Amino acid sequence: MRWRVGVGVALVVASAFVLALLAARVDWRDPWHPRERQTFEGAAFLAVGGQGRELDGHLHVDAPGPENTAVQTLATAGFEAAAFPLLRYRFDGLPPTLALSFAFRRTDAPDQLHVVELPWPGSGSGSFDLRALPEWHGAIEEIGFAEFPTPQMTPPDRGFAPFALVGAELWSPSWRGSLAALGTAWFDPWPWTIRSVHALGRDVAGFRQWPLTVASAAFAGLAALWWALLVPGARRRFLPALAIALAAGWLLLDLVWAAGLQWRHAAADAVYGALDGEQRTRQVTDRDLVEVARQVQWLLRNEPVDTPVLIHARSGYPLYRLVWHLLPRNAFVLSQAMEAAGPRQARLPLYAAGFDTPAPLLQGEVLRPGSVVVFYDMPNWRYDAARGAVASTDAVLPADLLLQRDRLLVVRYRGLR
Incomplete structure (x- = not known):
C-alpha cells in the first residue's frame, strides 16, 4: 500500500512538471539555461x-x-529576434497606478513601432515570451519601455510616482526562461480590463502559454486518474476523487484571482484612498471624454432629448463612455446602429455622385434625416463643405457641419435625396 502511495505522489509531481512544460510550450530540445543572453x-x-x-x-x-x-528606449546593435525570444525586465518602485508596455522596432520597418502590454512587476522582475507576437521577427534595432496611468482606472494627472528601471535581458530559448514567462503569465498582476469582472483566469490576450484554468483542469483530471489506478478500491470512488481535485483546482484559481483583486484594490486606494466622496467623483479617469460630452450637450441644448445621437470613435472604450456621458440623450454607437438596420434598411450599396472614388451612402432606421453624428478621434472622417458631406475612404454621409474642434467633429445628417 505504501509503495502505491509513493508511486502515486511521484506520478502526481511528475504530471505537474510535465503539464507546466506543456503549458509553457517548451521545446524539448532547448537547454535548461539559455545559451546566450x-x-x-x-x-x-x-x-x-x-x-x-x-x-x-x-x-x-x-x-x-x-x-x-514615461518612455525609455535603447538603440541596439541589431540582432535576430528569433534568437532571443524571452524578455526579462526588472523595475524598482514601479507604482501599481502605472501600466507597463514593451516596445521595439525592426530594421526592415524603422518607422513602425510595435508595442505589447506587460504584467506589472512592481519592485521585482517579470518575464514575457515574445514568440506570442507575430511582429517579433527579423532584425531588431531598438527596444524600450513605456509607463502610463492605467487606462479606465487612474486619472492621468494622479498616476505617476518616481521609479527606477533596473535593467532588461533577452534570453535565447530555454526551459528556465519559458517557465519563468509561464509564472509571470499566471501569477503576476494585471490592471483592470473589461473582462476582469467575470474572468476567473487570465483576462488579457497576447500570451502563447496555456491559461491557468486549462492547466488546473488537466492536472485535476490526472491526479484523480492516478488515484483511481493506484489506490486499492479507489476506482469505485473515481468521481468523488475527481470532484475533490477539481474543487482544489478551483480554489487555486480563486486564490490567484483574489490576489490580483487585492493588488487592484491597492492601486485604486493609492489614487482615491485619501479623498472623500465628492473628491472621488471629480477624479474621473476620462476627463477628455467628459469635456467632449459637455461640448456636445451644450451644442444640442435646444434639441429634443430623443434626437438620435450616433457616436463613432476609434475604439470601444471612448465609444461607450461617450454614450454614457451623453445620457439621458438618445445616443447610439454608429456602427452597431447600421448593423442593426440590416442591408435593406441601410440601403447598401449606394454611391455618392461627385466623389473621386465611389463610396456607399449609409441610411437606416436609426440613422435618419435629422440625426446628429459625433466623430471623436477619427481623422479619416473629414467634412467637405463644398460638397456638403462628411466622408471617409469607404463611406459618405450627406450632412451639415455643427462643430469641428480638435479631435471632435459633429454633423447633422441630411439623409438621401
Whole structure:
C-alpha cells in the first residue's frame, strides 16, 4: 500500500512538471539555461519621454513626459529576434497606478513601432515570451519601455510616482526562461480590463502559454486518474476523487484571482484612498471624454432629448463612455446602429455622385434625416463643405457641419435625396 502511495505522489509531481512544460510550450530540445543572453542595464536606456537620471547603473525616472507617459528606449546593435525570444525586465518602485508596455522596432520597418502590454512587476522582475507576437521577427534595432496611468482606472494627472528601471535581458530559448514567462503569465498582476469582472483566469490576450484554468483542469483530471489506478478500491470512488481535485483546482484559481483583486484594490486606494466622496467623483479617469460630452450637450441644448445621437470613435472604450456621458440623450454607437438596420434598411450599396472614388451612402432606421453624428478621434472622417458631406475612404454621409474642434467633429445628417 505504501509503495502505491509513493508511486502515486511521484506520478502526481511528475504530471505537474510535465503539464507546466506543456503549458509553457517548451521545446524539448532547448537547454535548461539559455545559451546566450543580452543584458542591458537600466542606465543604458535613454529617457525620451519624461525626466530620467542615472544612478548606480539604474535609470531613475522622476517625472513623466507628454500625456503623463514615461518612455525609455535603447538603440541596439541589431540582432535576430528569433534568437532571443524571452524578455526579462526588472523595475524598482514601479507604482501599481502605472501600466507597463514593451516596445521595439525592426530594421526592415524603422518607422513602425510595435508595442505589447506587460504584467506589472512592481519592485521585482517579470518575464514575457515574445514568440506570442507575430511582429517579433527579423532584425531588431531598438527596444524600450513605456509607463502610463492605467487606462479606465487612474486619472492621468494622479498616476505617476518616481521609479527606477533596473535593467532588461533577452534570453535565447530555454526551459528556465519559458517557465519563468509561464509564472509571470499566471501569477503576476494585471490592471483592470473589461473582462476582469467575470474572468476567473487570465483576462488579457497576447500570451502563447496555456491559461491557468486549462492547466488546473488537466492536472485535476490526472491526479484523480492516478488515484483511481493506484489506490486499492479507489476506482469505485473515481468521481468523488475527481470532484475533490477539481474543487482544489478551483480554489487555486480563486486564490490567484483574489490576489490580483487585492493588488487592484491597492492601486485604486493609492489614487482615491485619501479623498472623500465628492473628491472621488471629480477624479474621473476620462476627463477628455467628459469635456467632449459637455461640448456636445451644450451644442444640442435646444434639441429634443430623443434626437438620435450616433457616436463613432476609434475604439470601444471612448465609444461607450461617450454614450454614457451623453445620457439621458438618445445616443447610439454608429456602427452597431447600421448593423442593426440590416442591408435593406441601410440601403447598401449606394454611391455618392461627385466623389473621386465611389463610396456607399449609409441610411437606416436609426440613422435618419435629422440625426446628429459625433466623430471623436477619427481623422479619416473629414467634412467637405463644398460638397456638403462628411466622408471617409469607404463611406459618405450627406450632412451639415455643427462643430469641428480638435479631435471632435459633429454633423447633422441630411439623409438621401
